[in-house]
Amino acid sequence: MRTPTCARAALLLGCLTGATMIVSSAPAHARTVEFPQVPTMFRDGLCGGSVRVWADTDPQWGGRAIFNVKANPIVGYGPGEYSAAPLCENLTTVAWRNVNTGATGEYRVTVVAGIYGSIQYALYQDTGPGHIVVTSYTDLANIPQHGEFDVPA
Numbered sequence: 375m376r377t378p379t380c381a382r383a384a385l386l387l388g389c390l391t392g393a394t395m396i397v398s399s400a401p402a403h404a405r406t407v408e409f410p411q412v413p414t415m416f417r418d419g420l421c422g423g424s425v426r427v428w429a430d431t432d433p434q435w436g437g438r439a440i441f442n443v444k445a446n447p448i449v450g451y452g453p454g455e456y457s458a459a460p461l462c463e464n465l466t467t468v469a470w471r472n473v474n475t476g477a478t479g480e481y482r483v484t485v486v487a488g489i490y491g492s493i494q495y496a497l498y499q500d501t502g503p504g505h506i507v508v509t510s511y512t513d514l515a516n517i518p519q520h521g522e523f524d525v526p527a
Contacts, residue, residue: 404432409521411446415514416462416487419452425466425485427510427519433526437503441468443495445487461488465513472525474504485512503527 408428415422423446430440443466452460468481483495503525511518 403434403526404430405523406430407521407523409508409510410519412466412510412512412516412519414464414466414512414516416445416448416450416464417514418462419450419457419460421448421450421452421460421462421487423448423450423487423491425464425510425512427466427468427508427521429506429508429521429523431523431525435498437501437525437527438498439501439506439523439525440496440498441470441481443468443481443483443485445485445492447489447491448487449489459489461486463487464516467511467513469509469511470499470501470506472502472504472506475502477502501525 406428408426411424411426413424426444426446428442430442448462450460450462451457452462463484463486466483466485471478479499479501481497481499485492485495505524506522508521509518510521
C-alpha cells in the first residue's frame with residue numbers, strides 16, 4: 375500500500391522541524407560588541423559621515439577577535455561628473471589594549487565610502503584572552519570613541 379502524498383509531506387516537514395529545533399537549541403557562544411560610532415570627515419571632496427566599529431568574539435577562536443569597520447552613508451560634495459554623490463575616504467584606526475596581559479595592537483584600514491556607505495572591512499587580531507579596551511579614530515577631523523569587550527580563552 376502506498377503512503378498518500380500529504381502524509382509523506384507532513385512526515386518530512388515534521389522531521390525538518392525537529393532537526394531545526396535541535397540545532398537551534400545549541401548554545402551560542404559567539405558575541406558581537408558594537409562601539410560608539412566615530413563622527414568624521416572624509417577626503418577627496420568635502421564629505422562627512424560616521425564610521426561603525428565592532429568586535430566579534432568566540433571561544434572557538436582561542437584568544438582572538440575580529441575587528442570590523444564600516445562607514446555609514448556619507449554626505450558631501452566631490453569632484454567629477456557626479457559631484458553630489460562623491461566617493462570619499464579616510465584612514466580609520468582601531469587601537470586596542472588587553473588590560474590583563476598588556477598586549478597592544480592596531481587595525482588600520484582605508485575606508486572608501488559613498489552615498490550608500492562602504493563595504494565591511496574585517497580582520498582577525500591576536501588580542502589574547504582578557505579584557506580589551508578599544509579606541510577608534512580616523513586621520514581626519516573626528517571625535518574618537520572608546521569601547522571595551524572581553525575575549526574568552
